[in-house]
């Protein structure tokens with residue numbers, strides 16, 4: 145990657161702060177980053193931060209005699225191997241779709257002869273507006289590649305698609321486009337489970353849990369980025385299927401087990417789903433009515449243990465990894481689970497930390513026969529990337 149150069153256009157959105165982290169990841173990988181910061185972008189991050197992290201000058205002005213003398217806007221647009229727009233605001237997307245060239249960023253996008261990757265970030269209504277949909281379709285037709293946006297809570301207080309993809313996901317998309325992604329898992333089959341399961345009480349009520357699926361989806365995405373053929377067996381979530389991943393939608397634990405067995409053989413299974421331990425013994429065929437008396441207790445029976453079934457089954461994947469969500473005695477429980485389930489690694493996560501369940505960060509410990517390794521708290525995308533690299537190392 146040492147020879148590769150990115151032209152990074154940072155637009156005017158709250159997510160601009162994530163582009164600082166993206167710059168750091170790129171520099172760490174040896175990729176040169178030349179930043180263009182729009183006027184609006186400079187309202188959110190300073191040229192100094194961007195310049196310090198990029199270790200390069202920040203370009204902002206179209207009409208700058210010095211810049212033109214040093215490097216004209218045409219040369220700037222062609223000096224990179226890839227142009228990345230992050231955050232790609234509604235405004236930048238609209239300008240690029242219409243071929244406007246009213247500032248340095250839009251002029252560069254019009255003048256470039258290089259591939260363009262955009263990471264959109266905007267309020268959900270802006271993202272869903274007919275004008276943005278039109279611009280997206282035009283840009284796609286023009287050959288622009290997109291990463292994200294993700295769905296989730298926004299700085300504006302609303303919820304939905306429009307959040308910029310996390311820096312590790314943008315980094316992976318960049319690496320894939322630069323052709324620099326090592327594909328050590330090419331030819332390997334991976335099975336990942338994610339999300340909650342849903343157990344019917346009656347046709348309208350259910351038992352479920354707070355799993356968002358984010359960690360499992362990120363792992364499926366990272367394994368695919370390393371070349372694995374990934375089947376993602378997912379309970380109901382609000383997430384889009386990661387690029388290049390086959391998603392199988394299920395509801396109950398029993399459905400999930402059947403879908404996992406159907407996805408075998410696999411070289412590696414990563415069981416991230418929060419599978420309901422119990423289900424109602426007899427789901428009522430009709431809606432249970434109030435009677436005015438005390439409600440009948442709901443008898444529960446244990447669900448099949450998917451992790452143990454995969455670990456102990458005849459078609460056991462070579463590497464079986466389970467997740468353990470714990471609220472106390474994290475490592476002791478994880479070690480016990482490792483022995484009980486017969487899997488190879490347990491990724492123990494401390495869900496007592498506010499914001500882990502459903503949030504974007506995770507603090508995990510990797511438990512195996514070799515011992516325990518604690519990872520610092522990091523973005524779920526980063527946990528996924530590291531885990532995928534560990535899995536690849538196991539198969540090397």
Ligand SMILES: Cc1cc2nc3c(=O)[nH]c(=O)nc-3n(C[C@H](O)[C@H](O)[C@H](O)COP(=O)(O)O)c2cc1C
Nearest residue numbers: 155156157158182184185233234235236265266267
């Ligand atoms: C606090 C604040 C946050 C904003 N966040 C976004 C955003 O996330 N996405 C977006 O498209 N526009 C956002 N805008 C509007 C843009 O900043 C505005 O459209 C600007 O002209 C975009 O400039 P650019 O083309 O340089 O990105 C925001 C504006 C404000 C004041």
